[in-house]
Amino acid sequence: MGKVGFSHEFRSIEAGKEHKMLHLLESMFGEIGQMGELTWLLSIAQNLKLSKTAAEFDQLTMLMADRRAAAEDNNKGDILQHFLDDMRSEKPIAFTNKNILYSDAALVLTGATDTIGAVLAHLFYQLANHPHYQDLLHVQLQKAYGKTIPDEFTNQNLSKIPLLDALINETMRVDNPIASNDPRRTPPEGITVDGVHIPGGVAVQVPAYALHRSEQFYAEPAQFGPERRLDDNKEYVKNAEAFIPFIVGPNNCVGKRMTMSVLQLVMGLFHVEF
Template sequence: MRPEMLAVASASGGVLSHLVYFIHGHRSMEAPKIVGFYIVAVCLLWMRCIHLQGAVHGASNAGIISASYFLGLFTSILVYRIFFHRLRRFPGPFAAKVTKLYGPYTALDRKPHLHWSKLFDKYGDIIRIGPNELMALSIDAQQKIHGAGSPCSKQNSAYESVNYKGHPNLDTILNHKDHRWRRQIWDKAFSTKSLETYERNAREVVYEWLEKLKSLQGQPINTSLYSTLIPFENMGRMGFSASFGSIKAGKEDDMLHYLEVTLGTLAKLGLLWWPIALMNAIGGSNDLIKFQKLACQMVDRRGEQADDEHEDIMKYFLEDYHSKEPKTMHHIDDIYSDAQAVMTGGTDTIAAVLSFAFYYIARDPTVQDKLRSELQPLFGRTAPGEFTNHDLGEAAAPYLNAVINETMRVDNPTCANGPRMMPPEGLEIDGVLIPGETLVYVPINSMHRSAKYFKEPDSFIPERWTTRPDLVIDKRAFHPFLLGPYNCVGKRLAMIVIRFTIAYTVWNYDFKFAPGEDGTSIHRDMINQAILKAGGLHCVFNKRA
């Protein structure tokens, strides 16, 4: 066969592959099989051609066949995505329409959430951010996609790619029924009785923080670092009845380091999931493997103790696992998987809130003054010489909670929110039909900072939650802990840790930016690694008389 005919036939094969296989369904999780198939196929092709036709002629034909096939395949993909794809009429950057590599491009500066907000300003409220992905800045989308009774599903690569040996955690379970069973166990672990123990743990951790401040009084302290160590230490106690000693040491534990490196790797991919599937196929990255190993060791050590010996989250996981008829923990890997979720959710999200809260409070002395005035009658109200979570609730401490809410609004830890797959029949959002089997993101950070829903959206104004409600156009846009059946199960615990840390610190110490610190680094150096991580901020703390 002449070379030109060989090229046409091979290119036609590439087009046919796209039309018959690639165009149907989502293939990210099949990446290992696809890559493996093509490596083997190309190698066999070259070997066969060279064997039958000799080195020069065979290699030439093999090259023509290979190049033409892939040229036809990718040309077909490109033409389809631009002119025939069901999302072709949705606005967005041209690059996003043709390749998912646009995601990693937006993540180059590690701040893709800021890039998304700019896209909304430029293209409107529903934008195409990938070949089969949309992003919606919409209350209607928020309610219909994430609210109770939503017809949308988690059946997508964003969740399928993040599990432990094929065992999903609470957040990555795809089946609604399985999720309900798993959620029941988690809810038991966060019952009112359990929270009483967690409250004591949180107070002990905060006292370790205060002792550290006492030992370093007058010296500049990286509050962003300790904002991570505080919830990390708390996570160890409420999750596993374990103490890491990280606050006393004043540095990150190995487990915390591996966790942050792993999250950072995910974030660099910018909503691109097939590389994760490839990585998982070869065993995962070294840091991920080390993190998973340490998490499993934590579970094993806790499992050597009696289930009822300590009041922690693992107690309830192990109880279900050891029961005659487990509801959800059928395999030890189920616990290992959820243990990693405990470590992630119980550390980084709280760390971001505390980091930025310290920044806003240190920046404005009047915020500290208002907090102390509110805390004055609450100190010792229920427990002598202590604050209690009940006394720091929204009814008793509205300004404290307003500071927390405003921090979570302006710098919410969960920037993107997980995507949802539209039902086959599609879903109407704000009068626009979103085609079926489309992935849609509703980014929390962009909603929280949208002028559609908040006046002066980029300004930190706690009073919008108390005396100036006119600054909130639509309160439904504020959903820092998500909403619907997949909302944050640890919300109440997170609020205990945040309230205690702020209340005890403000009550015992005056603090301000350290000499030479202007506060710009906390936002300049922040990175979105799936969960927002603040840049450094150095403050000086002085004990109050």
């Protein structure tokens, strides 16, 4: 995310030890994971300066954002370039001040950091428990291997394997990789959900774990079943919109495509090698 977001290399592998930012991210995820959906406690801890880790993370994030903003070459094509272009425009759409830049810079650094590892761990677990999917996937991956470039996978070919996407998405449904979802504010007129009116200006949050495992939206929700993701299987998926590992709407995860590409590539290489 350093390279994609900031055109910055952390070079942890070359150094033979993890960068300070990686340590802070691990600690932050640990704190958020323990709090579950009560993430507002982290904000209180930060404001009262009770969380040294959060304070260090904020300082390092602001430093990275400032360095990227001060770079002479602003045509790097990274995520921060789009943020800065908007902030420096005559009429900014989203980045009206530097605090918003800092906040979204922090989101860039946390995006796809631990979630990819979590999905892979759960996916390997599910494949170990359901070995017949291993054979089916192996056949599909062999067809894609070297199809465009000899002895290589391409993102274009991997993205066209329905079973691979079905396995990844079903894994994320059963074992949601994110600790919490961001809240959304209700419109001024409020909204009504299942007969209950929620006033305007209220921050509401939907726990992804509960949503993904609800019988209201999925038949046999506790069961791992990639088939429910194939051929528009409405028998097992009652509402396809009840799936939010990357959040939804205009503020969805900016790293979604990269995450899916990495997951597809790792699974492809694993099956070819073994």
